Amino acid sequence: MNNQRIAEIFNEIADMLELSKDSNIFEIRAYKKAALTIESLSEDVSEIIEKDGIEGLTELNGIGKALAEKINEFIKTGKIKKYEELKKIYPIDFKNLTRIQGLGPKRAYSLYKNLNVSNIEDLKKVLSEKKIQTLPGFGKKSEEELENGIKLLESSKGRILLGKALPEAELIIKKLKSSGFVEKVVLAGSTRRMKETVGDLDILVISITPEKVMDFITKLPEVEKTIAKGITKTTVWLKIGISCDIRVVPKESFGAAQQYFIGSKDHNVKVRQIAVKKGYKLNEYGLYDLKGKIIANEDESNIYEKLGMQYPEPEMRENRGEIELAKENKLPKLIRIDDILGDLHIHSKYSDGLNTIEEMAIAAASLGRSYIGMTDHSKSEYVANGMDEKRVLRYFDEIDKINEKLKNKIKILKSAETDILKDGSLDFSDKVLEKMDYVLASIHTNLNMNRQDMTKRILTAINSYKINIIAHPTARLINQRQPIEFDLDKVFQAAKDNNVVLEINSYPERLDLNDENILRAKEFNLLFSINTDSHRTSNLELLRYGIGMAKRGWLIKKDVINTLPYENLIKLFKK
DNA sequence: GCCGTTTTCGGCCCGACTGTTTTCAGTCG
16 A cells, blocks of 8 residues: 555655744645545555546645645655655654654654664663753653653554454443542543544543542553643553543533544544634634634534534544535434344354354344344355355254244344355355355455456356345454455445445454445445344444444445345345 | 635644743644
């Protein structure tokens, strides 16, 4: 991917520009904003150039003619002249140095100028020699801060999975609630927006005794150390490897504070611009007019209303067009977890699951599901104890029996997670496939095929007209394995033509399709199935992560097939 | 360097905490 590297270069250019005396703060911001935009694209910039030329780039948020030229320069030559020239003046590894908590470009430059520090290794050396405390603007505390910053950086691997962050946040919130020091607690930040990975936790509190709240939080067993402690804001480092910000806000400002701290930053910048245009000022304490009179503060939706907008759900707040829709009163009514009636991707002891079919069915029924689809692995997945043609027939017989036994509780559909083989054929014969209520197919092997061959493989499978659902379509594992490479647009179009549904896999490591790809697939009017891919009964509750992804992808109830009652679903599967 | 429902020029989001300071710069979100 070029995107990541270009974003890094733009960020470094911003850092270096910040050091020159005649720098323009807005130019610096422009580079940072562009870096954010490029980083979050689902498409490689070279693909955009290929399709729509440089003009395609200027369509992007925060990218004008000059930056588009620079991106093009990078694609063509592998270099950006402006960056190379700045780098000659400032041969400093800003990218890694500024990842240290508390170290920004200016102090990094001071370290370079005075002590010739150009990377983290150099910094460690001068720290051990205790040289930094002698520099102007630095002291003993700064030295300690840098030492700790390096340790934190090395012990953390950056962002952690939502599936790990959200339960931790909920645990802390529960403890705060029972502490007796708080009137109200809510979750904010990227965790509240259900982003697939989380860099830190943000928790908002109303309390008349903020000191006690801050004391309480810094002493929790989940906390490793305190980074900053004030009356309104405290930051702690959690043992799970991310930081957590606690903000105490006045009751009357709670709505404004939520609006501000839920983010995203991009969304907020735009909302504030709208406020300014209306002659208002918006900060975390409220919406004010020019005379400083409060227009709205206690209720979040009231703030949006006063700005002439609908209330956008937190999952949508990424500045991906939701603000424009909110102004036009056209926000979609997003899917809710209660809309889901069944779960169509579930494993049992027949392959690599931990529980029996019956146990899974009863657990699902107790969560209110009215049907499930059993999808144990096919024979190519021998490491996962995949079923051969004989065993899958026994599997179906057993499902029939359990269906009879549980007929008043839940319905079980017959299927199997059938491998899409290297040549695009399926891992079961037509004879077996015909006995299934629906066919769930997925890719598990030969993941590093080139883009062209992989596209052909998937298209062959889709065009066979035997598949109902493609499970975890990109096969990525967050922080572990890159998505497989294929032409998304071609596959989405073929899926539409063949009535193939795309899965949104709720497993925290997968979340596949992700929000970006859902938004893209939605352009093709595709249908989706939000499933848990459960391998044990407790996994059935992972559904909320898939719902989070679906909401981030702007899906409504009728986009998702497992909101349908059983009878309608069966009809949909009969092609 | 970007951008346009007052604008192709002149704006561009806002506040908290820390350390080293005697009133503020740097960093962060």
